[in-house]
Amino acid sequence: MSEEKQSVVMFVGVDVGTTQTVVRVIGAYDTEPQQVNLTGRTAPMASAIYIAPDGTMLYGDQAKRNAVTQPERVIQLFKQFLRTNKSWDIDGKTYTPADGYTLIIRKVREILESMFPGTDFQFVPTVPANYGTPERVKVTDACTAAGVNVIALVNEPTAAALWYFRNDSRLIGSTIAVVDLGGGTLDITLMRAVNNDGQLDFEVLASKGVENLGGERWTADGVYRQMLEKYCAEAGVTPEDVKADTRSDMTLRALAEECKIELSQGSTSTVIVLSIRPDVAVTFEMTQQEFDENTRDLLANVLETLGRAIDSSRERDPSFGLPDSVILAGGACMMPQIRNGIIEAYPELEGRVSVKDPFVAIASGAALYGALGLTVKDRLTKSYGCIALDNRTEKEKVYNHLRAGDEIPSSVERRYYTVADGQLAILDRIIENECEGAVLSPNAKGARCIGKMRLELPPGLPKGTPIDTVFDTDDGAVLRVRSTCAGKEVSTTLEISTKPVSEKAVDPFSI
Numbered sequence: 001m002s003e004e005k006q007s008v009v010m011f012v013g014v015d016v017g018t019t020q021t022v023v024r025v026i027g028a029y030d031t032e033p034q035q036v037n038l039t040g041r042t043a044p045m046a047s048a049i050y051i052a053p054d055g056t057m058l059y060g061d062q063a064k065r066n067a068v069t070q071p072e073r074v075i076q077l078f079k080q081f082l083r084t085n086k087s088w089d090i091d092g093k094t095y096t097p098a099d100g101y102t103l104i105i106r107k108v109r110e111i112l113e114s115m116f117p118g119t120d121f122q123f124v125p126t127v128p129a130n131y132g133t134p135e136r137v138k139v140t141d142a143c144t145a146a147g148v149n150v151i152a153l154v155n156e157p158t159a160a161a162l163w164y165f166r167n168d169s170r171l172i173g174s175t176i177a178v179v180d181l182g183g184g185t186l187d188i189t190l191m192r193a194v195n196n197d198g199q200l201d202f203e204v205l206a207s208k209g210v211e212n213l214g215g216e217r218w219t220a221d222g223v224y225r226q227m228l229e230k231y232c233a234e235a236g237v238t239p240e241d242v243k244a245d246t247r248s249d250m251t252l253r254a255l256a257e258e259c260k261i262e263l264s265q266g267s268t269s270t271v272i273v274l275s276i277r278p279d280v281a282v283t284f285e286m287t288q289q290e291f292d293e294n295t296r297d298l299l300a301n302v303l304e305t306l307g308r309a310i311d312s313s314r315e316r317d318p319s320f321g322l323p324d325s326v327i328l329a330g331g332a333c334m335m336p337q338i339r340n341g342i343i344e345a346y347p348e349l350e351g352r353v354s355v356k357d358p359f360v361a362i363a364s365g366a367a368l369y370g371a372l373g374l375t376v377k378d379r380l381t382k383s384y385g386c387i388a389l390d391n392r393t394e395k396e397k398v399y400n401h402l403r404a405g406d407e408i409p410s411s412v413e414r415r416y417y418t419v420a421d422g423q424l425a426i427l428d429r430i431i432e433n434e435c436e437g438a439v440l441s442p443n444a445k446g447a448r449c450i451g452k453m454r455l456e457l458p459p460g461l462p463k464g465t466p467i468d469t470v471f472d473t474d475d476g477a478v479l480r481v482r483s484t485c486a487g488k489e490v491s492t493t494l495e496i497s498t499k500p501v502s503e504k505a506v507d508p509f510s511i
């Protein structure tokens with residue numbers, strides 16, 4: 001009789017970041033998430049892929065290093081470009097940002113398969129809380145293309161908060177604000193954990209974020225532009241010359257990031273010798289004060305977002321005043337200005353703002369989420385509506401069906417009517433936006449058409465037949481629709497397609 005071998009289940013929390021990817025796993029018999037060394041030397045792996053002329057691929061820091069000498073062969077910062085139509089053309093093959101995602105996840109899968117042969121891996125990828133449906137679908141599809149089984153999609157700051165609550169029992173019963181400032185995105189989530197007869201209930205009070213606000217922007221605005229200016233003046237070249245010479249530009253970016261990180265470590269000034277070309281050496285100095293001055297607007301944006309998250313929490317719970325503590329996650333939170341700025345804006349929080357496990361909290365929380373089967377009362381960060389004519393003004397308006405701040409999962413039913421005898425389909429555009437109200441203009445800031453909904457109707461319906469459509473989201477905040485006509489299911493499809501934003505709009509280093 002053959003003995004059937006049961007494979008061991010392992011939960012994989014994977015945080016693909018704009019700049020680096022972190023993975024933590026929990027096996028069926030583990031209580032703590034284990035670190036996975038993705039590149040041998042260090043736990044995180046730079047989110048970068050180098051493709052050699054013979055097709056060999058290198059990942060992580062090895063790939064990033066090649067970006068200095070062969071930038072045209074390196075796919076990096078793909079997460080930042082997910083909403084654009086940027087592509088990398090390497091040896092006649094075109095790679096999209098989503099392909100970059102797939103390549104990284106596939107590499108993670110291969111590493112895990114060789115470390116833990118015969119294991120059944122259940123992946124829990126994390127995404128910025130601020131992602132809308134199109135980005136969430138892209139990430140899920142990219143993971144599927146990498147051949148992994150995704151059991152849940154968790155918001156990055158929610159995952160980090162789970163990790164903090166789990167590791168510090170003093171936080172239970174309190175509300176924490178997680179400020180996740182990574183390389184490319186800012187997410188701020190206020191979350192509460194309550195002990196309910198031995199069971200922990202997690203509730204997100206509010207979540208606000210800004211796409212394209214991360215450490216890369218501090219590097220660009222705080223150091224790179226000044227460095228570029230000085231270099232150009234002394235080398236007698238124009239910024240366009242430097243940009244056109246990708247190698248020089250990459251060197252300058254790497255030096256600017258180094259300078260930014262040095263300025264976090266307490267030093268008030270730093271000196272960097274630029275020697276991009278053998279004949280030109282430029283000395284560059286910057287103080288932390290100058291750096292803070294250059295990035296004042298960026299910090300203001302962080303504080304404004306924190307303010308919005310606090311206000312939104314107060315609307316939900318009028319007894320709420322301020323978070324009991326603020327925990328900073330994400331590498332860019334290591335800049336002293338973030339902590340100092342928060343304390344200056346909210347002096348009551350003095351002594352209650354700290355940086356904790358900035359690089360691994362998210363992946364650890366995601367692994368826990370999968371392994372412990374945690375449930376979290378999370379909230380939508382986007383609203384979803386359709387366009388209809390305003391009866392009074394006869395102008396087009398967006399009517400939100402699901403609203404930012406609604407609990408996940410949430411669902412709402414809307415009734416459509418056929419407008420002609422024998423009508424065979426109903427088409428509607430779906431508008432994603434951040435407005436928490438019911439009605440808005442289609443041109444409102446942040447409103448974008450994310451695709452079409454199409455209902456295929458059975459033949460022979462008379463004019464005025466009601467069709468009921470349910471809009472809801474799955475646990476991962478991905479929009480879904482389904483419809484019925486006289487109690488019978490009607491084929492309803494959601495075709496997600498968005499107009500790409502320009503590459504320049506999301507590239508912090510564009511000049």
Ligand SMILES: Nc1ncnc2c1ncn2[C@@H]1O[C@H](COP(=O)(O)OP(=O)(O)OP(=O)(O)O)[C@@H](O)[C@H]1O
Nearest residue numbers: 017018019020182183184185215264330331332334
């Ligand atoms: N000591 C430091 N001081 C200042 N910035 C730092 C420091 N260490 C890392 N960073 C910055 O943190 C950023 C990377 O952080 P992190 O790894 O959390 O981002 P990510 O997860 O890749 O991005 P995202 O979450 O936005 O997708 C980079 O911009 C890096 O320059």
Ligand SMILES: [Mg+2]
Nearest residue numbers: 017018182330
């Ligand atoms: Mg991150």
